[in-house]
Amino acid sequence: MFRVTRRYRFAASHRLHAPQLSDEQNEAIYGKCNNPFGHGHNYVLEVTARGPADDSGRTLDPGRLDDLVARQVLTPFSHSNLNVDVDSFAGRVPTSENLAVEICRRLKDNWPAIFPGEWPKLDRVRIAETARNIFEVKTHEID
Amino acid sequence: MLITRKVEFSSSHMCRRPELSEEENRRIYGPAANPHGHGHNYVLEVSLEGEPDPVTGMVLDLKELKQILTRHVVDVYDHRFLNYEVPPFDRVVPTPENIARDIWQRLEPLLHDGRGRLRTVRVYETPDLYVDYCGEQPCSV
Numbered sequence: 001m002f003r004v005t006r007r008y009r010f011a012a013s014h015r016l017h018a019p020q021l022s023d024e025q026n027e028a029i030y031g032k033c034n035n036p037f038g039h040g041h042n043y044v045l046e047v048t049a050r051g052p053a054d055d056s057g058r059t060l061d062p063g064r065l066d067d068l069v070a071r072q073v074l075t076p077f078s079h080s081n082l083n084v085d086v087d088s089f090a091g092r093v094p095t096s097e098n099l100a101v102e103i104c105r106r107l108k109d110n111w112p113a114i115f116p117g118e119w120p121k122l123d124r125v126r127i128a129e130t131a132r133n134i135f136e137v138k139t140h141e142i143d
Numbered sequence: 144m145l146i147t148r149k150v151e152f153s154s155s156h157m158c159r160r161p162e163l164s165e166e167e168n169r170r171i172y173g174p175a176a177n178p179h180g181h182g183h184n185y186v187l188e189v190s191l192e193g194e195p196d197p198v199t200g201m202v203l204d205l206k207e208l209k210q211i212l213t214r215h216v217v218d219v220y221d222h223r224f225l226n227y228e229v230p231p232f233d234r235v236v237p238t239p240e241n242i243a244r245d246i247w248q249r250l251e252p253l254l255h256d257g258r259g260r261l262r263t264v265r266v267y268e269t270p271d272l273y274v275d276y277c278g279e280q281p282c283s284v
Contacts, residue, residue: 002240003275003282050281053244056171057158057236062272063173 002059003123005048008069008134010078012096013040018082021096040083043099045073046126047107060120067115072106096129103127108139145284147190148208152221154229156237180224186267187216187246191259203259215249215281239268243276246249250276 003121015038016030026034033039043133047069051059080086104125111122120123157180158172168176175181189212193202225232225242235241243266255263264283267273275282 001277001279001281002243004240005273007271007277053238053240056160057238057241059240059274061171 001052003048003050004059005046006065006069008045008074009042009043010045010074012077012080012082013038014082015039016087016095017092018086018093019091019096032095038083041129042078044128045103046070046124046128048123049115049119049120050123052076054119064114068107068110072110073103073123094121096127096133096135099129100125100135101142104137104142106125108142114143120141129140144194144202146191146202146205146208146259147188148205148212148215149186149218150209150212151184152187152217153182153184154220154223154225155180155224156232157161157181158236160236172245182225183198183268185220185242186270186273187212188263188265188267189246189250189261190265192253192262192265193259196258203254210260215253216246218257219249221263239266239274240276242266243274247276247278 001029015035016033017026017036018029021029047065049060049065053059078088082089082099086094086102089098092098107125108122122139123136124136127136128134145236156175157177159168159177159178159203163171165176189208191203191208195202218230223229223236227233229237231245232241235245246266247261247264250264251261262277264276265284266276267272
């Protein structure tokens with residue numbers, strides 16, 4: 001059994017602001033991240049699959065994973081304002097926790113169309129907002 | 144406790160199977176099927192699990208682990224064309240999965256004497272693609 005991890009990058013902006021809270025509360029909780037004009041990051045995304053190697057000696061075809069990630073994540077997210085341009089974050093704070101869950105859900109939902117067999121399975125998604133802030137969600141933690 | 148040592152080696156390889164046609168090899172392996180080969184700066188991370196010795200405070204001296212990795216992996220793989228020069232890759236396609244398994248098989252007999260047990264072999268083919276192998280059992284961490 002192998003785990004195969006592929007790393008991707010995208011740049012996006014966001015603003016952390018919870019609509020249920022007052023402006024003062026938002027500023028107290030999110031600080032600089034609450035700036036109304038937003039700010040951005042160079043996100044680094046790692047997508048991990050697991051499974052046995054097939055006759056080709058590989059667990060998956062990295063090109064097919066690249067296509068899936070490009071279509072579901074990189075194209076819609078890259079050079080976007082997450083709050084404005086990505087419908088999933090309408091009314092939901094685009095923290096990197098929520099971003100990791102959103103990416104994992106998109107990949108999980110669209111996985112069977114790309115990898116229809118029993119293997120490989122999507123194992124986890126890991127996102128680095130900066131080199132120092134890293135968030136990881138395993139597929140089984142997603143509904 | 145897990146301890147990890149990192150080493151590097153540079154090798155060339157090609158991913159193709161002789162029983163398949165040129166078109167099939169290109170379809171499955173893409174540019175990696177080029178029969179003239181191509182190369183990577185591989186990075187190997189080997190993690191051992193164990194308890195620190197009560198006197199030395201070490202699971203296994205990382206200097207000693209480095210010597211094992213150098214002798215049994217780097218000296219074997221580095222600056223070699225894996226398909227031509229490093230068995231079993233004369234008959235096994237040197238994908239990062241198969242490289243990770245071969246390294247595991249080389250190291251596992253040397254690293255289960257109680258001081259530190261081999262837990263994970265991680266092979267970076269490039270900074271953006273890596274494979275973990277933990278033996279027959281799935282990786283648990």
